[in-house]
Amino acid sequence: MSSQLDVAIVLAAGEGTRMKSQTPKVLHPIAGKTIIAHVLDQVKELKAKEVRVVVGHARELVEPEVKAVAPVATTVFQSERNGTGHAVQLALADLKATGTVLILAGDTPLLRSETLAEFIAAHAESKNLVSVLTSQVPDPSGYGRIVRDETNAIVAIVEERDASEEIKLIDEINTGVYLFDIAALRESVAKLKTDNSQGELYLTDVIADLKANSGKAAAILSYDYTETLGINDRSQLAECAAIMRDRINDQHMKAGVTIIDPTTTWIDSTVKIESDVTIHPATALFGTTTVATQATIGPRTTLNNVIVGMGASVIESNCTDSEIGSESKVGPYTFLRAGTKLAAKSKAGAYVEIKNSTVGEGSKVPHLSYVGDATIGSGTNIGAATVFVNYDGVEKHRTEIGNEVRIGSDTMLVAPVTVGDGAYTAAGSIITENVPAGAIGVARAKQRNILGWVLRKRSGTKSAEAAAKAGATEEQGS
Numbered sequence: 358m359s360s361q362l363d364v365a366i367v368l369a370a371g372e373g374t375r376m377k378s379q380t381p382k383v384l385h386p387i388a389g390k391t392i393i394a395h396v397l398d399q400v401k402e403l404k405a406k407e408v409r410v411v412v413g414h415a416r417e418l419v420e421p422e423v424k425a426v427a428p429v430a431t432t433v434f435q436s437e438r439n440g441t442g443h444a445v446q447l448a449l450a451d452l453k454a455t456g457t458v459l460i461l462a463g464d465t466p467l468l469r470s471e472t473l474a475e476f477i478a479a480h481a482e483s484k485n486l487v488s489v490l491t492s493q494v495p496d497p498s499g500y501g502r503i504v505r506d507e508t509n510a511i512v513a514i515v516e517e518r519d520a521s522e523e524i525k526l527i528d529e530i531n532t533g534v535y536l537f538d539i540a541a542l543r544e545s546v547a548k549l550k551t552d553n554s555q556g557e558l559y560l561t562d563v564i565a566d567l568k569a570n571s572g573k574a575a576a577i578l579s580y581d582y583t584e585t586l587g588i589n590d591r592s593q594l595a596e597c598a599a600i601m602r603d604r605i606n607d608q609h610m611k612a613g614v615t616i617i618d619p620t621t622t623w624i625d626s627t628v629k630i631e632s633d634v635t636i637h638p639a640t641a642l643f644g645t646t647t648v649a650t651q652a653t654i655g656p657r658t659t660l661n662n663v664i665v666g667m668g669a670s671v672i673e674s675n676c677t678d679s680e681i682g683s684e685s686k687v688g689p690y691t692f693l694r695a696g697t698k699l700a701a702k703s704k705a706g707a708y709v710e711i712k713n714s715t716v717g718e719g720s721k722v723p724h725l726s727y728v729g730d731a732t733i734g735s736g737t738n739i740g741a742a743t744v745f746v747n748y749d750g751v752e753k754h755r756t757e758i759g760n761e762v763r764i765g766s767d768t769m770l771v772a773p774v775t776v777g778d779g780a781y782t783a784a785g786s787i788i789t790e791n792v793p794a795g796a797i798g799v800a801r802a803k804q805r806n807i808l809g810w811v812l813r814k815r816s817g818t819k820s821a822e823a824a825a826k827a828g829a830t831e832e833q834g835s
């Protein structure tokens with residue numbers, strides 16, 4: 358990609374007042390990354406010799422994010438927000454470089470590096486001192502408008518708040534992306550004045566100045582206006598997130614992933630999915646999640662940092678920081694918490710919660726169980742409504758279950774406890790002691806039947822009536 362770029366400056370000092378948020382605007386997330394991370398990731402692709410980011414509001418939060426995403430970038434501190442022109446003055450103050458600088462805002466996360474590269478190439482060819490990237494939008498309100506003369510050349514950029522009714526009708530807007538000759542920009546920003554409705558130094562006024570004094574200014578219209586949308590409020594945040602979602606889903610579909618309903622499928626830009634995966638409606642895949650081929654996810658499933666193996670299926674479930682082995686089955690209504698590892702061909706069925714546990718190959722936890730802090734071997738079955746009692750009220754303890762074990766329904770496994778290979782537990786047992794290999798652990802009171810009890814103690818009820826019909830009598834067992 359282009360190597361014609363000497364410097365890139367990202368403006369990110371603003372508070373984003375219109376977001377009405379404790380979080381600085383550029384740190385709001387879209388598709389698993391902050392707004393500024395999206396911008397910096399695209400800028401990185403351009404391989405500028407130097408990247409500067411102007412920070413100000415909530416610098417202590419924005420600066421670490423910039424360092425994490427783009428370690429090569431340096432930050433410039435704008436202590437008072439006196440406008441985009443002021444921010445650029447500060448960014449240029451100790452800049453040694455000459456040549457071309459790209460300036461863009463930290464709040465336009467949909468811009469693609471390919472579009473920026475084309476803009477850079479067009480600017481280089483034109484030999485102008487400034488080019489501004491523009492777009493034609495359905496609703497231009499809030500943006501600076503591009504004023505052109507009778508020859509269609511740009512004359513000025515007029516901010517919405519300073520615009521006449523006539524200018525407000527213009528639907529070509531300033532995207533906030535510019536290329537400047539550094540020396541010309543330096544000279545022009547020094548002359549900026551605050552004679553506008555906001556009393557700020559507008560970077561946009563540099564365009565009119567350079568046009569008037571050199572004639573070497575151009576407005577270059579971009580093809581896809583959605584790329585240039587800026588985020589100033591929560592509605593625009595949602596609008597941009599939806600566009601990003603569609604873009605990400607499109608890429609996956611082009612790569613062979615079936616997405617039944619792309620409008621309700623939210624996939625972070627960091628997620629990896631192989632071809633021939635099927636994703637059902639209302640599903641969200643977040644963070645470092647990876648899904649191997651032939652797997653089926655959803656409907657109504659959320660996976661956060663989950664590794665899904667080949668051919669696995671996850672239905673109506675919520676899983677975090679877990680591994681789901683190939684051909685395993687999860688759901689419906691299953692909750693896999695951090696540290697869950699399901700080996701191949703295993704099962705975590707309906708209404709099952711598992712955390713910090715390993716379930717061996719082919720083992721099953723089919724119904725209504727809680728598994729916490731356990732290691733389960735292979736080929737084992739955990740009966741319905743089993744609870745791994747891992748918490749004694751103060752500390753957590755582990756349970757070890759061997760291979761080919763049969764845990765009876767409604768067993769309480771009071772940890773720390775071990776059940777050996779091939780062992781059984783009787784249904785309804787409260788297992789507090791280890792069960793050796795091949796043994797059955799029975800830990801429940803022996804059943805006794807008190808004959809005639811219902812007829813004596815519940816006479817006149819429908820039960821007593823039914824019992825009498827079946828031949829039971831009051832005298833039985835008394």
Ligand code: UD1
Binds near residue numbers: 531560
């Ligand atoms: C700006 C442009 C407008 C354009 C729009 C595109 C100006 C005067 N207006 O308006 O023509 O259509 O972007 O999205 O430039 N910032 C600083 N320091 C400041 C002020 C702003 O770093 O003192 C940063 C902000 O953090 C933001 C960017 O500059 O990332 C743009 O500022 P913002 O307040 O969003 O300007 P807009 O009103 O959107």
Ligand code: MG
Binds near residue numbers: 462464587588589
């Ligand atoms: Mg803006």
